[in-house]
Amino acid sequence: MQATAYTYDPETRSGSVLLDDGTPVPFDAAAFDAGGLRLLRPGQRVRIETTPETPTPHITLITLQTF
Numbered sequence: 001m002q003a004t005a006y007t008y009d010p011e012t013r014s015g016s017v018l019l020d021d022g023t024p025v026p027f028d029a030a031a032f033d034a035g036g037l038r039l040l041r042p043g044q045r046v047r048i049e050t051t052p053e054t055p056t057p058h059i060t061l062i063t064l065q066t067f
Contacts, residue, residue: 002065003048008040017046017062025050027059035063 006024008015013029027048032040040046045065050057 001048001050003046005040005042005044005046007042010039015040017048017059019057025057025059027062031059031062034061037063 001019003017003019003025006016006018013032014027015032016024016026018024025048031048040062047063047065048059049061050059
């Protein structure tokens with residue numbers, strides 16, 4: 001799934017993304033570390049993976065979207 005980086009705190013390595021419908025979804029340091037990123041800037045397009053079958057998406061991986 002694709003999203004747009006919305007917030008990012010380099011100290012905690014956590015933040016949030018906006019889904020294409022505008023829904024904000026937070027991510028934690030574990031999801032950030034799983035993607036192998038070192039930095040994330042608001043506005044960057046990202047690819048996320050979420051846990052299946054949960055009412056609220058929980059991001060398990062976040063990485064840059066490449067075309």
